[in-house]
Amino acid sequence: MSFSAQIIAWYKLHKRDLPWRKTKDPYPIWLSEIMLQQTRVAQGLPYYLAFTEAFPKVEKLAAASEEKVLKLWQGLGYYSRARNLHATAKYVSNDLNGKFPTTKKELLGLKGIGDYTASAIASFAFNEAVAVVDGNVNRVLSRYFGIDLPVNEKTGQTLIKEKANQVLDPKNPALHNQAIMEFGALQCKPKNPYCxxxxxxxxxxxxxxxxxxxxxxKIKKTKVQTRYLAYFIFQDESQQSLIQQRIGKGIWENLYEFPVLESTQKPSQQKLQQELETNYKMNISSIEKANPKPIVHLLSHRKLIADFYLVNTQEIQQKAIQKNQKLINLKDLEKFPVPVLVANFIKSYLL
Ligand code: SF4
Known part of the structure; x- marks a missing residue:
């Protein structure tokens, strides 16, 4: 039996029952593929269900506000994926009459769609004979063929792609691709595979x-940097507070957070005081730390260590508010999309 026939037979017996596998519609397939990049199925599934309920068609997603899209995405991380998703929905809806391109080559022209996602949509929705190569496929093929070139470098990736296309069943690309990915996820796992x-x-x-x-x-490439975040939760007597939108390119672009002092070293009390005096000219009556222990949040390239300070003042005056900041009532905090680190803090200490 060929490689493909064996994994397809295995897949028919062991596959998980997942909603995006029951359709040939490129819209939900595309949604699921973007959501599942760097995300486990169990974590991505509730997001997929929430998105398909809120936006059952690409036109609905295109017409939604960015704030709503980011809010629903909150917690899934890598927010540039959500922004690209929204941009692509608008393009497909407005410029392509709501119809996704049908070939890998054309799909690659859409924002946020790289080689893997284009191959996945082209094969799952349109049965194009192109092999998908994701982390699972890298693992299965490296082991099966005994490839010891690094999979995250060009030479290794070129060889894996060549092997992936060599074992692909051109008559059955959708089933083959789903099978090899599922095989990597469940059988040929990173640790303790069921050999x-x-x-x-x-x-x-x-x-x-x-x-x-x-x-x-795999060659380790990125050195993890540590960043300290000191968040200021201003609150006046009528429960008004300040939040600000993250501007500039970055993983949290356009999300909201409390005013923050960021540094590469833990800021001293004196530094915090100085920041408040220089940038927030208001009469501060007291400052207290809201979290007993620092909150640590790990990203692929960064370790974030956050502290939150409640800064009490009689009144937050308009003139103290900076351009990217908003005056809000603390009880409305939950309406804004925020990074998961901030959401966890709000859930644990403010609600
Ligand atoms: S599960 Fe074990 S035997 Fe099977 S392909 Fe993976 S490494 Fe090879």
Missing amino acids: HLCPLQKDCVAFQQGKVDLLPV
Whole structure:
């Protein structure tokens, strides 16, 4: 039996029942693929359900406000994906009459769609014979063929893509691609794969040579930087507070947060005082720390260590408000899309 026939047979027995697998409509397939990038299925599924309920058609997503899209996306991370998703929905809805392109080549022209996503949509929705290569496929093929070139470098990736297209069943690309990804997710897992029950065991080079734990090879590239965030939760006697929208390019672009002092070293009390005096000219009656222990949030390239300070004042005056800031009542905080670190703090300490 061919590689493809074996994994398809395995898939028919073991696949998870997931809503985006029951359709050929490119819109929900595209939504699910964007959501599941760097996200586990269990975490992405509730977001997928919320999005398809709020925006059952691409035109609905296109017509939504960015704030609403970001709010629904809150917690899923990598917010540039949500912004690109929204931009692409507008383009498909307004310029392409609501119809997604039907080939990998054309799909690659859409914002936020790279090689993997274009191959996934082209094969799942339109049955184009193109192989998908994601983290799961990298792992399965590295092990099966015993490839020890780094999968996150060009030489390794070129070889994996070549092998992925070589094993693809051109008559059955949708089923084959779904099968190999699911096989990587459930059977040929990163740790403790089920080799003893594996249909590919006999021809799997890594298994035969005892190298399963050594593959795939990945080169560590990014050095994790530590950043300290000191958030100021101003509150006056009528429960008014300040929030600000994150401007400039970055993973939290356009999300809201409390005014913040960011630094590469833990700020001293004196530094906090100085920041308040220089940038927030108001009569401050007291400052107290709201979280007993620093809140640590890990991103792929950064470790964020956050503290939140309640800054009490009689009245927040208009002249103290900066351009990207808004005066809001604290009880309305939940209406704004915020980074998950801030959302967790609000849930634990403010509600
Ligand atoms: S034998 Fe083990 S390493 Fe090889 S494909 Fe099967 S699960 Fe993966």
